[in-house]
Amino acid sequence: MKITQILAWTFGCILACISPSAKANIYMDTISNKQKVLSFYKQIVGQRKTELIPEFIVEDYKQHNPIVKQGRAGITEMINYLKTLPPPPENAKSPIVRAIQEGDFVVTHLDIQFMGKRMAVIDLFKLKDGMLTEHWDAIQALPDESGKEITATNGTAKIDEVALSEHSKQVVMNFYDAIIEKSGAANFIASDYVEHNSEILASGLASFLSTPDRNIKLHRFVAESDFVMVQSQFNRLGIVFLFYEIYRIANNQIAEHWSVEQIVPDGVKAEDMF
Known part of the structure; x- marks a missing residue:
């Protein structure tokens, strides 16, 4: 499978309803970096609103995935491609399993299922002043884990807020x-x-x-x-x-x-x- 296909399927499977805290009318200057990333998934990737890209992505956005173009142009090209694909079903499960934030860094762990393929993805974003400035990721194809009690992505998802x-x-x-x-x-x-x-x-x-x-x-x-x-x-x-x-x-x-x-x-x- 080509990496370009995996990337397109990864983006194509992000759902429109990711988190109640990532509503479209939320004020972008008052939300956390984690919420901003979840809102990016929701509005740009899930709802494919290319017109909102300047509200999320800096012009010189640095992309560490060698398959995707640098800057806003790379994101715009990917979302325009997604517009040619069928939208994800409204009742599909969100692929975002867990999300972690420390300062300017936000990590998301995803379980992608699309067209009979399944991938585990970890995305890492860097933000500055509420804007996405940099992105890294790793993508791995997964075997069929049907019936298994422990899978590649399940398990604890809730963060223990008491832990340091x-x-x-x-x-x-x-x-x-x-x-x-x-x-x-x-x-x-x-x-x-x-x-x-x-x-x-x-x-x-x-x-x-x-x-x-x-x-x-x-x-x-x-x-x-x-x-x-x-x-x-x-x-x-x-x-x-x-x-x-x-x-x-x-x-x-x-x-x-x-x-x-x-x-x-x-x-x-x-x-x-x-």
Whole structure:
């Protein structure tokens, strides 16, 4: 499947009703960055209102997905393409499973189902003064998980508002320090933690991340309360992958883990996607 098709289907599946807080008549200068991103999904992607793009996207919007053009022109081109496709059904389930905000960064975790295909997506947006200025993402095709109790995207979605963001982030950063230093990383993982990646489940998270010659390079940590997103890259058999993860922290340990990995396309430098 071409990445362009995946991107189009990803955008095509965002529904018109994402969140009650993302109503069309809300004052854009008073909402949070998370609400602004959800409103972007709702009005620009879901309702395909290209005329509102200047209210959401800066002119020199930086796109780290090499398939999409830079600036407002890239978003406009994608939405104009979506206008040629059938709209999503009104009663379809929203693909946005969870959303995380820290300062100028907003992370969304999506489960896309379209035309018999299913993808997990993690988007990362940067905003300034309430406008979207930059975007990163990773997209992974998923197998049929019908009947499974634990899937790639289900599980806890509600944020524990009592949890401290900096503490949760520090737990994950310390975990990665232990992975890189090869010293006691398994101690950071709860005995009953829930793993949503079936490939990781076979070996365990610490072992999976400690694979020889993985050459992990960490780029960003974004945390809200008990949720932490990690943006990184790694090698496997000489191939470079984007690796986006979401951790849920409870009682000072990793309680739940989701991930999306994507091969860096041929001819593209990995650093350009970060």
